[in-house]
Amino acid sequence: MIIWxxxxxKIRGGNINKKITIRxxxxxxxxxxxxxxxxxxxxxxxxxxxxxxxKEKAEELGYIVSFQAKSLRTKKTMTxxxxxxxxxxxxxxxxxxxxERVLFHRKYKILLATSNEDVNKEKTYLxxxxxxxxxxxxxxxxxxxxxxxxxxxxxxxxxRGVPIVLYDRKFQEAETEFDxxxxxxxxxxxxxxxxxxxxxxxxxxxxxxxxxxxxTLKERYRGFIEGCKFFGAKHKENWIVILSKDEEKNMEKLKxxxxxxxxTAVIASNHFITQQLLKTAKKLNKKIPDDLSIIAFDDNxxxxxxxxxxxxxxxxxxxxxxxAAIMMVGRLxxxxxxxxxxxxxxxxxxxxxVKKL
Amino acid sequence: MIIWxxxxxKIRGGNINKKITIRxxxxxxxxxxxxxxxxxxxxxxxxxxxxxxxKEKAEELGYIVSFQAKSLRTKKTMTxxxxxxxxxxxxxxxxxxxxERVLFHRKYKILLATSNEDVNKEKTYLxxxxxxxxxxxxxxxxxxxxxxxxxxxxxxxxxRGVPIVLYDRKFQEAETEFDxxxxxxxxxxxxxxxxxxxxxxxxxxxxxxxxxxxxTLKERYRGFIEGCKFFGAKHKENWIVILSKDEEKNMEKLKxxxxxxxxTAVIASNHFITQQLLKTAKKLNKKIPDDLSIIAFDDNxxxxxxxxxxxxxxxxxxxxxxxAAIMMVGRLxxxxxxxxxxxxxxxxxxxxxVKKL
DNA sequence: TTGAAAGCGCTAACAG
DNA sequence: CTGTTAGCGCTTTCAA
Numbered sequence: 215m216i217i218w219x220x221x222x223x224k225i226r227g228g229n230i231n232k233k234i235t236i237r238x239x240x241x242x243x244x245x246x247x248x249x250x251x252x253x254x255x256x257x258x259x260x261x262x263x264x265x266x267x268x269k270e271k272a273e274e275l276g277y278i279v280s281f282q283a284k285s286l287r288t289k290k291t292m293t294x295x296x297x298x299x300x301x302x303x304x305x306x307x308x309x310x311x312x313x314e315r316v317l318f319h320r321k322y323k324i325l326l327a328t329s330n331e332d333v334n335k336e337k338t339y340l341x342x343x344x345x346x347x348x349x350x351x352x353x354x355x356x357x358x359x360x361x362x363x364x365x366x367x368x369x370x371x372x373x374r375g376v377p378i379v380l381y382d383r384k385f386q387e388a389e390t391e392f393d394x395x396x397x398x399x400x401x402x403x404x405x406x407x408x409x410x411x412x413x414x415x416x417x418x419x420x421x422x423x424x425x426x427x428x429x430t431l432k433e434r435y436r437g438f439i440e441g442c443k444f445f446g447a448k449h450k451e452n453w454i455v456i457l458s459k460d461e462e463k464n465m466e467k468l469k470x471x472x473x474x475x476x477x478t479a480v481i482a483s484n485h486f487i488t489q490q491l492l493k494t495a496k497k498l499n500k501k502i503p504d505d506l507s508i509i510a511f512d513d514n515x516x517x518x519x520x521x522x523x524x525x526x527x528x529x530x531x532x533x534x535x536x537x538a539a540i541m542m543v544g545r546l547x548x549x550x551x552x553x554x555x556x557x558x559x560x561x562x563x564x565x566x567x568v569k570k571l
Numbered sequence: 572m573i574i575w576x577x578x579x580x581k582i583r584g585g586n587i588n589k590k591i592t593i594r595x596x597x598x599x600x601x602x603x604x605x606x607x608x609x610x611x612x613x614x615x616x617x618x619x620x621x622x623x624x625x626k627e628k629a630e631e632l633g634y635i636v637s638f639q640a641k642s643l644r645t646k647k648t649m650t651x652x653x654x655x656x657x658x659x660x661x662x663x664x665x666x667x668x669x670x671e672r673v674l675f676h677r678k679y680k681i682l683l684a685t686s687n688e689d690v691n692k693e694k695t696y697l698x699x700x701x702x703x704x705x706x707x708x709x710x711x712x713x714x715x716x717x718x719x720x721x722x723x724x725x726x727x728x729x730x731r732g733v734p735i736v737l738y739d740r741k742f743q744e745a746e747t748e749f750d751x752x753x754x755x756x757x758x759x760x761x762x763x764x765x766x767x768x769x770x771x772x773x774x775x776x777x778x779x780x781x782x783x784x785x786x787t788l789k790e791r792y793r794g795f796i797e798g799c800k801f802f803g804a805k806h807k808e809n810w811i812v813i814l815s816k817d818e819e820k821n822m823e824k825l826k827x828x829x830x831x832x833x834x835t836a837v838i839a840s841n842h843f844i845t846q847q848l849l850k851t852a853k854k855l856n857k858k859i860p861d862d863l864s865i866i867a868f869d870d871n872x873x874x875x876x877x878x879x880x881x882x883x884x885x886x887x888x889x890x891x892x893x894x895a896a897i898m899m900v901g902r903l904x905x906x907x908x909x910x911x912x913x914x915x916x917x918x919x920x921x922x923x924x925v926k927k928l
Numbered sequence: 929t930t931g932a933a934a935g936c937g938c939t940a941a942c943a944g
Numbered sequence: 945c946t947g948t949t950a951g952c953g954c955t956t957t958c959a960a
Contacts, residue, residue, distance in 0.1 A: 235937055246947045251939060259945055281703045282648065283937030285639040286952045293682070293703070301668045304661055311658045314685055318692075323699060325650070326683040328671055335675075342680055346638045346650070492876045514873075519849045521878030592953055603931045608955060616929055640953030643936045931960075936953105943948075 295343035297353040301328040312535020354382040377545035381538040383429040395538040395556045402560040403437030411445040415571035420453035420477035468494040479507035503569035523565035652700035654710040658685040669892020711739040734902035738895040740786040752895040752913045759917040760794030768802040772928035777810035777834035825851040836864035860926035880922035
């Protein structure tokens with residue numbers, strides 16, 4: 215932890231906006247600015263006593279380095295641009311927590327952006343990141359409902375030498391082209407299905423996804439289809455529901471899970487969906503797991519506290535953040551290996567939302 | 572929404588890191604860099620046809636403005652530093668959502684920091700913000716358990732001309748010194764007590780806070796003490812519990828709410844506390860509201876979905892963010908009025924967690 | 929309406 | 945070990 219104190223940030227002599235520069239320090243000590251620069255940056259070749267004097271004088275004058283100037287020369291801004299795909303999802307709090315812990319110690323700062331699943335907004339922020347000269351970019355890329363994305367732009371940015379780390383999501387068309395940290399979404403779903411079928415005796419399964427169908431969700435979809443086939447569970451086309459942001463419509467769609475011939479268990483592929491599902495259940499006065507068994511994604515604390523504690527596929531979200539940040543820092547330190555794809559494992563937390571049939 | 576396309580970000584001639592500058596544009600057009608600058612910034616005094624040609628050429632060459640260079644001259648970085656006091660609290664997701672919506676349209680970017688209630692970490696980030704030349708700072712200041720804070724530093728920063736907007740919390744010692752956006756915490760608690768006593772017949776009340784005792788919590792504490800007095804409710808010293816981050820200890824402390832002579836209703840003053848309380852209830856097999864009535868702060872969706880939907884003091888969090896950002900943008904635009912203190916109202920959402928006595 | 933020149937604050941050769 | 949010099953990319957006078 216850096217303990218730091220602006221002893222003399224206060225304005226002296228009423229000269230409100232007089233900014234102290236290394237020249238001021240140099241002048242005060244009758245030396246050259248470059249020596250001051252060397253001393254302040256702990257570069258070799260400054261006599262210890264002089265260095266000490268310089269640092270003291272800097273402190274005394276309330277000197278603050280200007281990163282604008284510094285970056286202009288060094289081409290490093292010590293900032294990492296991070297794009298969140300949906301600011302309403304608590305997933306990103308944990309993610310940011312993990313990222314920040316790593317970056318803070320390396321003195322990297324976070325330039326935060328949110329795409330809210332809008333490809334154009336994402337593009338705008340990517341441009342802004344470039345303008346601000348971020349040293350690296352972390353992104354969970356979104357896509358339009360038509361499948362459009364910013365892959366081309368990201369390729370160009372990468373070619374420019376800006377390291378990119380994808381987290382949570384990657385590009386199907388370019389699996390190994392970028393560094394990435396994801397979880398094994400396919401396997402997570404398959405394990406859940408195994409549990410539902412083998413352990414709990416379910417035969418009719420449903421799946422609930424949300425627009426847009428990004429990589430992560432496609433993988434879960436694939437896991438669902440193949441998992442059902444492998445473990446011999448039935449699924450119908452209309453048991454796979456894709457929600458939007460429209461809560462009214464969502465409830466309408468979710469009703470079918472609770473209807474006569476619906477599935478006996480359903481997998482809710484994110485936090486928002488789980489809430490929509492529980493809301494619908496409450497409204498229809500249906501009981502979990504008696505009327506429907508549920509497995510949720512994302513283990514938020516409340517999943518444990520609901521009337522029926524929810525069985526959950528727990529993603530190591532903080533770890534995703536940490537790994538992504540460590541990966542980024544490695545690239546920034548000049549690690550030159552081919553793109554790495556870290557795939558973390560999720561864990562099935564068994565609670566009480568799945569009924570034994 | 573800015574629709575933007577790097578037609579020519581791609582690398583030409585294998586010259587990977589050749590950065591296009593206004594000089595390149597100028598050279599290509601046989602004009603002076605200053606003219607290019609004027610054109611690109613839509614400054615007056617460039618013939619329309621020339622301006623058009625310049626912009627086209629810029630696009631063609633894949634020009635990206637350098638904010639490091641630009642800021643060095645203009646002293647504006649178009650970034651706002653934002654410090655969150657606790658990244659685990661979903662409050663900040665809504666807050667950031669509100670902020671970002673406003674800042675995005677004004678092309679301000681967010682430099683994100685988290686203090687996690689650590690005064691020294693907060694100080695470090697404030698220093699970093701200064702080094703990076705943020706145009707403004709938004710902060711919900713934390714304090715040590717000994718009451719220490721960064722008020723002095725913030726005063727110095729403000730004197731330097733960097734606008735500061737406090738959100739959610741302010742300084743008791745300096746109420747009107749900074750712009751701020753908060754909610755009426757005092758009144759929120761009083762209203763809750765009125766509801767508990769007058770409407771629901773409770774006479775013995777408890778309160779649950781969390782370290783550190785920042786402004787917000789002090790106000791809630793004050794509201795609790797005075798509200799109890801005003802409406803004639805009893806409260807004992809050990810019915811006012813202050814939690815820490817230590818979940819084990821917390822549960823121990825919370826138990827007393829459920830014991831024989833404890834209060835009949837308790838107000839949980841944030842999201843985390845509510846969860847701890849529900850967890851404890853579940854563990855002790857106590858029922859809400861039969862064994863204890865609860866009013867929670869922060870209306871997260873799950874409050875509605877619990878077995879007993881939780882009666883909640885709903886803070887207009889997104890609005891706090893929006894207002895804080897609007898305030899900031901106003902200052903940045905040069906609004907010169909005395910510091911403004913916006914106090915928003917919270918709302919009591921009545922559900923089923925309070926028993927009628 | 930455009931050009932020339934200076935300089936924001938810093939670092940990095942190159943000298944000494 | 946320290947000084948000199950040049951220049952990062954941009955804007956902003958001042959001049960033409």
